Amino acid sequence: MAVSGTSSTRRQGGRGLNTILGWFLVLFIAAEALGLALPLLCIDAVGTGVILPADACEESVGEYTRTLMDGGAFRPGDLPSCSTYMELDKDLHVRSSDMDAGSRSRILDRISSNGLNPMGTFVVVPRDGGYLVIAYQIGARYAMDDLNRRLPSPETVLKLWMALNGILVALVAIILLGRYLRRGVEPMDRAVEQISSGNLDFSVGSSTVREFDQVLGSMEVMRANLRSSLESQWRLQEEGRRRTAALAHDLKTPLTGIACWADLLGETDLDADQSDYLSRLVKDEGRMEDLTASLIQSSLDETGRGPDRRPCKLGEIVDKVTDLVRAQVKAKAISLEVKSPTDLDVDLDPALTVQALGNVLVNAVEHTPRRGSIRLGAAIGDHPRRLVLAVEDSGPGFTRQDLELATEQSYMGDPSRSGRHFGLGLSVAKRDAQVQSGGITLGRSDDLGGAMVSLCFGLEEEAG
Incomplete structure (x- = not known):
């Protein structure tokens, strides 16, 4: 938008x-x-x-050489500080020197190759049947010798x-x-x-860099569009809640009629089976009224409520759930085996737990063939303390896709398994378990060969 x-x-x-x-x-x-x-x-x-030019040492050595050529006496102390010497005999053997060995070897190699002509930064002066070689440096240097050192x-x-x-x-x-x-x-x-942080009620500022400012402009458009989209979604959700609440309220009218007709029917002469059926009808009608009231409350409650935990008997929860499917089980001649301790105290939300387990059990009954088998078991785990309710059936079981997506809302799965409950029931069970610090697990029953659904509920404290 x-x-x-x-x-x-x-x-x-x-x-x-x-x-x-x-x-x-x-x-x-x-x-x-x-x-x-x-x-x-x-x-x-x-x-x-302060600093002598690069050719200063060469000029000083030149002046000193001219002094020697004019007959001056050679004294090492008179040499410029930027120079070194080496005295050679006529066979070019070193008599005395203050040069390092590398410099002496290099100069002697050049003299052997090029004669006594100076080739580089040294001069040769004939002296007393031999030669005096004076080497000097080319480069800027300080006027003070201490600074050079x-x-x-x-x-x-x-x-x-x-x-x-x-x-x-x-x-x-x-x-x-x-x-x-x-x-x-x-x-x-x-x-x-x-x-x-979810805050869209602000104004995007500007930047000192043009390219960044253009990005901020795009972000401003995105913020406005996102805010408009969320507001539209919120309005749709509000409208959906109001419609759901209105529809649930309208359901109370026929339910009230059913209750009245059941009361009138109870005043007539009924045999034992009819009385039993009427009793179950009254229970189911009461259950529908409770669900309708919960639906109205959840539709009007924007923030939602947490689970209403309280100590209750696990056997009572299991009995309520099995009563929900007793008619279907009898009609399909299904063998329903319940392995659950009836006197176990648990700290749960009874309504949410019955709703979660009921959805799973209804789903199992729907997909179990005639004369099939269903098993409902319960176990208490430790660290952390939790209740695990497992429902197994002898139906076709879950496909690989079902195992990944069956608990998603409105997932219908394979057409052979898509009944009235599969698209919503397991997602509701998952939600009811999660709000009680638990979850749901899908798998295959090793004993019955069909599907297995395990509901886990976290127990906050040990009742009793």
Whole structure:
């Protein structure tokens, strides 16, 4: 049922996702650019002498080499701090050195391959029948030697900062974007929570994100339609209850007539069988009046009542139920065997229990062939304490589909089993058992070969 309301195509509030993501991309790039301003600071630091340029060490080594070439004496302490040395004899054997073994081996391999011409970051100076090799570093470095020893190189610091800046900016951008989108989703969360709790009398809000707002528009239409549908269903249920109550009330008139005619019939001369039949007729008429009163009450009661538990005799319940079917059992010559302790006290709702067991037993009588057998048994179980009433028959039994669906309301099953009671009786029995903390189980009777229906009732306390 369509209900006029806010259409999802009319809600255009908020920004689009593409616009939001575009703005965050611009902000991300701007933050990255600001974070990468450190190289400019490094350039300024180079200009002020805090950080030496990448070729500073090479120039210092060049000046010191020219001093040696002009006849200056070599002293290791005079070498620039960014360089190391290695003295070789004329056969290229190492006399002395402060280089590490890897650097010495690498330089000697290059000299052996390319001669004494410098190939890389080292120079060769002829000295006293041998050679002096001075290796140096290329790269920015601090002007103070203590900083070079204690801190990573400026280039390493710059790379670490660039990586950290990228991570921080991305993290902050994700957090901010997540918060923005979460605020946009909050109206949807509230709407879903309201609908889930069964409250449809609310107004769906709006979102700061256009796409989310369109979803909220659809949810508003769904809420309005659902509310209209539930109201319509409630009106139909109310009308159905009123009709049922009226029909049940109308049934009281012919029942009252039956009772009056039964009273008049009792005043005539009757033989023993006729008196017995009249007594059973009066009992059945009283039972119908009780059921009619219960039907009127349940039709007018919107909230429903719980079971009216009270101590009662199991034998009395079983007797009432067997009396309901005694005429049918006799007409079909069915053997009805009852195995139930007559003096057992149970804490149940007698009316609901009689109704549940009666529906099951009527169903069994209906589908048991002539001269067949029915068995009704009762047992008390513990942990938790419960009463189990089992009805077995020698009829055709349940099909696989029946076992799954027979307790559903209005299920009729196979046409061969569809009588006046099968579509409703077992569902009513299931309901009456469930409201007393029990249930119903369908199966096959091993002894009689037909159907077996077990009703379970939870016993709240041990009577007596």
